[in-house]
Amino acid sequence: MPTLAFADPGTECCRVIEPSQLHVPGAAVLIALLVLLVVLLIRRRSSERAYVAEINDHSDRLKLALWASGERYWDYDIGSGQLRRLVDDAPQGNGRMLEDSMPVDALLHPDDLDLAREALGHYLDGESGRYQVQLRVTDGAGGWIWVRVRGRAVERDEAGDVRRIAGTALNVSATREAERERQIAATVLRSMGEAVAVLDADFRYVSVNPAFLRMTGYPEAEVLGRGAALLDSEQNDSAFYRRIRAQARREGHWSGELWQRRKDGEELLAALELRTVRDADDGSVLHVCVLNDITQQKRTEQELRYLANFDTLTGLPNRSLLSERLSRAIVRAHREDSRLAVLFLDLDRFKDVNDSLGHAAGDRILRAAAVRLQQTVGAQHTVARLGGDEFTVVLEGLDRPDDAEYMAREIINAFGAPLSLDDRREVSISPSIGISLYPDHAQVPTELLKQADTAMYQAKAAGRCTFMRYNDDMDLAVRQRATISGALRKVLDRGELRLVFQPRLSLSPPRITGVEALLRWSSPEHGDIPPAEFIPIAEESGLILEIGEWVLREACLVLQRWRQHGMDTLNVSVNVSVLQLLRGDFVGVVARVLDDVGIPPHLLELELTESVLMANAEQTAERLQAFRTLGVSLAIDDFGTGYSSLAYLKRLPITTIKIDKAFVDGLPHDAEDAAITPTIVAMAHSLGLRVVAEGVETEGQMRFLAERGCDEIQGFWVSPPLDALQCLAFMRNWRPGELLTAPHVPLAVLP
Numbered sequence: 001m002p003t004l005a006f007a008d009p010g011t012e013c014c015r016v017i018e019p020s021q022l023h024v025p026g027a028a029v030l031i032a033l034l035v036l037l038v039v040l041l042i043r044r045r046s047s048e049r050a051y052v053a054e055i056n057d058h059s060d061r062l063k064l065a066l067w068a069s070g071e072r073y074w075d076y077d078i079g080s081g082q083l084r085r086l087v088d089d090a091p092q093g094n095g096r097m098l099e100d101s102m103p104v105d106a107l108l109h110p111d112d113l114d115l116a117r118e119a120l121g122h123y124l125d126g127e128s129g130r131y132q133v134q135l136r137v138t139d140g141a142g143g144w145i146w147v148r149v150r151g152r153a154v155e156r157d158e159a160g161d162v163r164r165i166a167g168t169a170l171n172v173s174a175t176r177e178a179e180r181e182r183q184i185a186a187t188v189l190r191s192m193g194e195a196v197a198v199l200d201a202d203f204r205y206v207s208v209n210p211a212f213l214r215m216t217g218y219p220e221a222e223v224l225g226r227g228a229a230l231l232d233s234e235q236n237d238s239a240f241y242r243r244i245r246a247q248a249r250r251e252g253h254w255s256g257e258l259w260q261r262r263k264d265g266e267e268l269l270a271a272l273e274l275r276t277v278r279d280a281d282d283g284s285v286l287h288v289c290v291l292n293d294i295t296q297q298k299r300t301e302q303e304l305r306y307l308a309n310f311d312t313l314t315g316l317p318n319r320s321l322l323s324e325r326l327s328r329a330i331v332r333a334h335r336e337d338s339r340l341a342v343l344f345l346d347l348d349r350f351k352d353v354n355d356s357l358g359h360a361a362g363d364r365i366l367r368a369a370a371v372r373l374q375q376t377v378g379a380q381h382t383v384a385r386l387g388g389d390e391f392t393v394v395l396e397g398l399d400r401p402d403d404a405e406y407m408a409r410e411i412i413n414a415f416g417a418p419l420s421l422d423d424r425r426e427v428s429i430s431p432s433i434g435i436s437l438y439p440d441h442a443q444v445p446t447e448l449l450k451q452a453d454t455a456m457y458q459a460k461a462a463g464r465c466t467f468m469r470y471n472d473d474m475d476l477a478v479r480q481r482a483t484i485s486g487a488l489r490k491v492l493d494r495g496e497l498r499l500v501f502q503p504r505l506s507l508s509p510p511r512i513t514g515v516e517a518l519l520r521w522s523s524p525e526h527g528d529i530p531p532a533e534f535i536p537i538a539e540e541s542g543l544i545l546e547i548g549e550w551v552l553r554e555a556c557l558v559l560q561r562w563r564q565h566g567m568d569t570l571n572v573s574v575n576v577s578v579l580q581l582l583r584g585d586f587v588g589v590v591a592r593v594l595d596d597v598g599i600p601p602h603l604l605e606l607e608l609t610e611s612v613l614m615a616n617a618e619q620t621a622e623r624l625q626a627f628r629t630l631g632v633s634l635a636i637d638d639f640g641t642g643y644s645s646l647a648y649l650k651r652l653p654i655t656t657i658k659i660d661k662a663f664v665d666g667l668p669h670d671a672e673d674a675a676i677t678p679t680i681v682a683m684a685h686s687l688g689l690r691v692v693a694e695g696v697e698t699e700g701q702m703r704f705l706a707e708r709g710c711d712e713i714q715g716f717w718v719s720p721p722l723d724a725l726q727c728l729a730f731m732r733n734w735r736p737g738e739l740l741t742a743p744h745v746p747l748a749v750l751p
């Protein structure tokens with residue numbers, strides 16, 4: 001007999017009825033029972049179907065939820081090491097999931113196996129409430145993806161040990177990459193030299209980097225939440241900052257320079273690059289500012305601009321700025337049909353003064369000269385320093401060419417008063433000035449400057465302390481000067497130099513005491529060139545050192561020859577240039593030459609011009625004393641042309657004063673000369689100095705001087721300069737009785 005089993009679908013529990021237990025009241029009961037059975041079976045089937053459908057529905061929804069959340073289900077059997085998981089059915093994702101199973105080691109990145117085990121160990125040891133780790137798993141196509149795995153125990157054995165863990169895994173590759181990028185950006189921002197600040201839509205600081213804090217001197221806490229105006233400086237007006245912010249709001253960017261104020265109040269100039277962006281999360285407006293402190297850079301630029309355009313010593317425009325201004329002045333003059341003048345100015349004998357007083361004093365003179373010059377011409381005219389002692393003045397809007405000469409005269413007059421070096425010292429220095437005119441002489445700056453320079457050289461050649469207006473003939477003179485300068489370099493090698501000697505006559509008792517050695521240059525190409533022409537060029541080039549030593553030795557050799565002819569009381573005087581005196585060991589040179597030639601030092605006299613000695617009394621006095629110690633005599637040449645004072649003369653160890661020809665020329669009739677010369681004689685005698693009058697050409701001059709106690713005379717009336725043989729003959733034949741007769745050598749034989 002079959003056994004009937006009734007199962008309750010909800011409980012799975014069955015009740016069994018044996019056939020012997022059935023009563024058989026009749027066929028109707030049986031049919032009713034069968035119907036009931038069928039009904040019950042149908043109900044049971046439908047209930048089972050509904051249950052399965054419900055389970056399937058749950059499962060589908062769970063899978064769909066998993067699929068939608070991105071999380072993937074997994075189930076790990078610790079004993080077998082097998083991992084079951086649900087994966088997407090199709091790569092593009094359609095919400096359907098498939099289950100697969102594989103050993104966990106085949107799924108994980110080999111480098112992350114230890115990490116996975118370690119995390120598992122922690123979980124199983126109860127150190128963490130759930131299993132959680134981030135690691136790489138295969139993507140099934142040869143690549144790896146980062147997943148964040150979470151799970152918990154779902155099955156344990158009798159002993160309570162975990163058998164299975166189930167959980168979910170989420171692909172976090174993109175998040176990790178984004179996080180990595182965020183970290184890199186943060187590191188870059190932290191290490192950036194530029195200050196970066198992020199401000200909100202209302203220009204309140206939201207975030208700043210360390211460079212920003214360093215630049216502004218504020219701690220972060222004092223910046224965040226504050227408005228951008230925190231750093232506004234008074235160097236820019238508030239409207240300027242408002243404009244920046246308005247433009248940033250309007251156009252989303254602003255770049256430029258602005259002043260900012262640090263916490264300590266110091267102002268800094270910043271280059272700002274401002275961009276407006278939208279926050280990726282909430283879409284709010286953010287202003288990102290990148291600031292660079294360019295204060296120092298600007299300062300350096302300004303300094304460079306200053307250095308490029310101004311002379312640092314005097315603060316005057318330099319050559320470059322002068323050219324620029326002159327160009328503009330020419331354009332203006334052209335437009336207004338007016339005239340302008342360029343005055344090229346050079347300080348007379350500045351080199352001597354600089355060499356003797358020292359460069360510090362020389363600098364002071366240049367500064368004082370710059371001030372004097374600007375004061376004289378007025379602030380409306382450009383005064384520039386071209387270098388050394390060369391200055392240039394640009395005079396604009398001249399009515400007549402003579403206006404430029406008027407100004408040149410004013411400048412020379414202004415330099416008539418000494419320049420003060422410091423509280424104690426003053427120096428008298430004169431300028432020589434060359435003038436060129438636009439449009440008369442040239443149309444372009446370089447030409448105008450060149451012509452003014454040429455004219456200045458002519459002013460120098462004309463005796464200094466004067467001005468000259470450019471004319472075409474001057475170019476010729478400049479070329480000649482350049483030619484002489486070139487030829488002078490070969491003069492010693494070619495033996496083109498020689499000496500002539502001009503006797504000096506003592507008036508009481510009358511006798512020839514000595515000679516002045518004078519240099520002559522006979523050039524085969526250029527003929528005889530006067531010393532007044534070539535000696536300044538030799539001084540400029542430094543050749544005077546070599547030439548001067550040659551003169552000294554040659555003069556001593558001639559004197560020695562004459563001594564051998566019995567003229568052993570004769571002395572020789574030699575002209576010395578300032579360069580010889582101040583450069584190198586001239587005392588040593590003189591001592592060596594005297595020793596080589598065998599001349600007693602007291603027979604040598606060195607002549608130094610007054611302006612040379614004037615330049616630096618202290619320094620010069622020291623050197624002169626060395627000559628005196630050697631036994632050599634010292635004379636002031638051209639006395640009266642400089643600015644020597646009695647007090648000054650007293651400080652110098654000189655032995656002789658030579659009155660300049662300029663004071664002798666007017667004798668005996670010119671009242672001024674007749675007054676000055678006896679004063680000089682008396683003054684010199686009061687200081688124990690001998691007096692020699694130069695350039696004596698007439699008997700009247702001789703008599704006047706003799707009667708006023710002048711010790712010696714020199715000049716054409718006694719004799720012009722003669723070559724060595726002629727001079728020897730002259731001296732041998734000279735007799736005191738001839739003193740009152742006409743010149744002894746006809747002027748025609750002058751060498």
Ligand SMILES: Nc1nc2c(ncn2[C@@H]2O[C@H](COP(=O)(O)O[C@H]3[C@@H](O)[C@H](n4cnc5c(=O)[nH]c(N)nc54)O[C@@H]3COP(=O)(O)O)[C@@H](O)[C@H]2O)c(=O)[nH]1
Nearest residue numbers: 518519531532535551575576577637695696697715716721
């Ligand atoms: N550093 C050196 N300077 C030198 C040297 N030799 C000459 N000079 C200097 O050159 C300047 C011109 O000299 P010079 O042309 O030789 O003229 C001298 C005389 O010839 C001239 N003289 C003399 N007596 C008369 C006169 O009665 N009338 C007249 N018109 N001229 C006369 O005067 C010049 C004398 O010069 P000084 O006594 O030196 O002042 C001149 O400055 C020389 O110093 C040299 O070797 N080194």
